Amino acid sequence: MTADASRGGARTSTDPGAGRTGAEDGPAGVTSVDRQSNAPVADGGLAVAVAGPLGVSGIDRREASGRRSGGAGSAGPAGASAVSTRRRLADRRWFRIAGGALLPLGLLVAWQLASTSGAVPVSMLPSPEMVWTAGVDLAERGLLGLYVAISTQRVFIGFAVGAALGLVVGAVVGLSKLGDLLLSPTLGAIRAVPSLAWVPLLILWLKIGEESKVVLIAIGAFFPVYTVVAAALRHVDRQLLEAGRAFGLRGVRLLSVVQLPAAVPSVVSALRLALAQSWLFLVAAELIASSMGLGFLLVDSGNNGRIDRIFLAIILLAVLGKLSDAVVGLFERWAVRKWA
Amino acid sequence: MPATPTSTSAAALPVEFRGVGRAFPTASGDRPVLRGIDLVVEAGEILAILGPSGCGKSTLLRIAGGLDRPTSGWVTIAGSPVGDYDARSAIGFQEPRLLPWRTVAQNVALGLPRGTARAAGRAHVARLLELVGLAEFAEHRPREISGGMAQRTSLARALARSPHVLLLDEPFGALDALTRLRMQDLLLEIHAAEPTTVLLVTHDVDEALQLADRIVVLGTEPGPDGAASTDAAPGAGIRQTVVVPGTRPRDRGSAELAELRGRLLDGLGIDRHGAARGIQATSTIPAFPY
Ligand SMILES: Nc1ncnc2c1ncn2[C@@H]1O[C@H](COP(=O)(O)OP(=O)(O)OP(=O)(O)O)[C@@H](O)[C@H]1O
Ligand SMILES: [Mg+2]
Numbered sequence: 001m002t003a004d005a006s007r008g009g010a011r012t013s014t015d016p017g018a019g020r021t022g023a024e025d026g027p028a029g030v031t032s033v034d035r036q037s038n039a040p041v042a043d044g045g046l047a048v049a050v051a052g053p054l055g056v057s058g059i060d061r062r063e064a065s066g067r068r069s070g071g072a073g074s075a076g077p078a079g080a081s082a083v084s085t086r087r088r089l090a091d092r093r094w095f096r097i098a099g100g101a102l103l104p105l106g107l108l109v110a111w112q113l114a115s116t117s118g119a120v121p122v123s124m125l126p127s128p129e130m131v132w133t134a135g136v137d138l139a140e141r142g143l144l145g146l147y148v149a150i151s152t153q154r155v156f157i158g159f160a161v162g163a164a165l166g167l168v169v170g171a172v173v174g175l176s177k178l179g180d181l182l183l184s185p186t187l188g189a190i191r192a193v194p195s196l197a198w199v200p201l202l203i204l205w206l207k208i209g210e211e212s213k214v215v216l217i218a219i220g221a222f223f224p225v226y227t228v229v230a231a232a233l234r235h236v237d238r239q240l241l242e243a244g245r246a247f248g249l250r251g252v253r254l255l256s257v258v259q260l261p262a263a264v265p266s267v268v269s270a271l272r273l274a275l276a277q278s279w280l281f282l283v284a285a286e287l288i289a290s291s292m293g294l295g296f297l298l299v300d301s302g303n304n305g306r307i308d309r310i311f312l313a314i315i316l317l318a319v320l321g322k323l324s325d326a327v328v329g330l331f332e333r334w335a336v337r338k339w340a
Numbered sequence: 341m342p343a344t345p346t347s348t349s350a351a352a353l354p355v356e357f358r359g360v361g362r363a364f365p366t367a368s369g370d371r372p373v374l375r376g377i378d379l380v381v382e383a384g385e386i387l388a389i390l391g392p393s394g395c396g397k398s399t400l401l402r403i404a405g406g407l408d409r410p411t412s413g414w415v416t417i418a419g420s421p422v423g424d425y426d427a428r429s430a431i432g433f434q435e436p437r438l439l440p441w442r443t444v445a446q447n448v449a450l451g452l453p454r455g456t457a458r459a460a461g462r463a464h465v466a467r468l469l470e471l472v473g474l475a476e477f478a479e480h481r482p483r484e485i486s487g488g489m490a491q492r493t494s495l496a497r498a499l500a501r502s503p504h505v506l507l508l509d510e511p512f513g514a515l516d517a518l519t520r521l522r523m524q525d526l527l528l529e530i531h532a533a534e535p536t537t538v539l540l541v542t543h544d545v546d547e548a549l550q551l552a553d554r555i556v557v558l559g560t561e562p563g564p565d566g567a568a569s570t571d572a573a574p575g576a577g578i579r580q581t582v583v584v585p586g587t588r589p590r591d592r593g594s595a596e597l598a599e600l601r602g603r604l605l606d607g608l609g610i611d612r613h614g615a616a617r618g619i620q621a622t623s624t625i626p627a628f629p630y
Contacts, residue, residue, distance in 0.1 A: 239433070239435060247451055248425070249450075
């Protein structure tokens with residue numbers, strides 16, 4: 001650390017941000033590994049949800065904050081007005097939603113054309129209408145609601161348990177040297193186990209009930225949260241920590257005034273990541289052993305050659321994953337505005 | 341007097357350094373930075389610490405505040421040893437070190453002594469922000485204010501503590517000339533209203549002359565070529581102690597001070613015409629040989 005006079009005036013406030021970006025990079029790597037190990041099962045359905053927290057949000061957020069601090073006060077001169085309206089347009093909610101819906105609508109049209117023109121046989125690519133009918137049919141038999149509900153329930157319970165444990169263990173490892181020393185090698189080794197390797201063990205131990213699935217999902221949600229929280233707490237700007245201590249903060253007060261707030265933005269993005277992981281692990285769990293849920297719908301339809309239902313399940317997974325991600329994304333935005 | 345104390349006024353306390361040394365471990369063995377510092381700072385005194393960059397001024401200040409420990413010798417405040425993060429002192433860091441998620445006012449409030457009543461604390465913070473000229477920016481975040489404003493916030497935070505000993509590490513370094521003069525006057529006003537012992541690290545000889553009762557110059561012993569060398573191993577000690585004559589506020593242009601300024605610049609290895617061993621120095625702010 002060079003204590004250079006000219007750099008003394010440099011703003012320390014940017015440092016934690018830089019540190020956090022580093023921390024975010026960690027779990028991104030982690031997921032992509034996990035994702036690859038699961039690729040055959042779940043990549044299609046969850047690509048949307050996974051891409052959310054990793055790629056888009058990080059960039060989005062930085063741009064948004066830059067815009068807020070840079071552009072807010074500078075409206076006025078006529079020359080700048082063209083630029084500022086365009087920006088404002090891009091910021092408008094309806095514009096963003098419409099923009100984001102453009103590609104799915106285009107795909108839908110292309111799908112419709114491809115399947116009705118006869119270019120692709122219906123046994124390979126059912127028409128949108130067939131998928132819709134399959135959905136209505138399942139709904140009338142009461143299965144669609146049941147499958148969606150049970151899958152969502154599994155994800156949320158597993159996510160809640162895994163994320164809560166991840167927060168606690170991450171805090172222990174990130175804050176205490178002893179915790180780090182004792183726990184992190186073992187947890188690192190467990191993290192290295194490909195998630196599907198747990199399935200036979202979980203089924204033997206917990207049978208094919210809810211527990212085995214929820215536990216698998218919890219494992220999936222645990223690691224991103226644990227990894228990011230530990231790293232974020234470990235890398236809280238030392239200068240800020242020292243300033244906190246110099247002004248009399250110790251223990252719990254130091255934690256609540258300096259350490260936790262400094263870690264909040266990375267923790268929230270870790271939660272978002274963990275939620276995406278949870279959907280991924282849900283499908284893994286349901287594909288292998290279940291009698292209900294969207295994963296079950298996938299296998300069952302695969303066995304019966306019901307390609308319309310396969311499409312239905314994939315679309316539902318995309319929609320559910322994206323919706324839950326959007327909710328956490330809103331929370332993330334709020335948290336970043338408040339804490340970063 | 342604009343600076344009326346608004347919280348429990350703390351008495352100034354003396355600080356004593358005895359044989360203080362600090363060495364930092366490096367790959368190639370310990371590297372001494374400070375060595376044999378003996379210094380008594382009287383209660384209520386303003387002591388300026390001058391010295392070339394990297395000579396250990398911040399290190400000395402950190403030791404005085406209990407943020408760092410000496411490897412030899414000891415430091416006391418009012419006769420009792422300085423503890424870890426000693427509550428009797430408050431420090432204004434060389435960097436602002438503001439919490440980015442808190443507003444300017446909340447950052448200043450961090451400096452309030454523990455147990456300050458909420459309303460009294462808020463009033464005190466508002467008063468301090470007024471004094472450092474940041475009242476309008478109370479609700480801004482650190483990233484929304486300039487570097488100099490951040491530094492003033494950091495100064496206000498240290499002042500909020502009403503400390504017995506105030507440790508300031510180049511508090512006016514990032515300020516323009518006019519704001520710098522205003523902040524110097526402010527420091528003197530506050531010091532007059534609410535006496536406290538001040539250790540002020542600065543690079544600016546004129547600032548030291550204007551503010552301090554006494555100036556110590558830190559540096560290593562001159563090498564064979566007569567130059568103060570900062571990378572030679574032995575560590576910095578007190579090379580010069582100067583009692584500044586007269587009472588504050590001092591006339592910035594007086595002949596007596598000009599004479600002292602020359603002596604101090606000499607002590608820093610700069611000749612009187614502002615040339616630092618061949619390096620062109622700008623105005624009166626000395627450029628230090630690295
Ligand atoms: N934590 C540390 N570990 C190792 N070396 C350190 C540490 N802190 C300071 N030093 C070294 O001690 C020396 C003095 O540092 P210090 O920050 O006290 O200088 P300074 O006089 O305040 O300089 P400046 O005027 O540039 O602020 C430097 O050479 C620095 O490398
Ligand atoms: Mg320094």
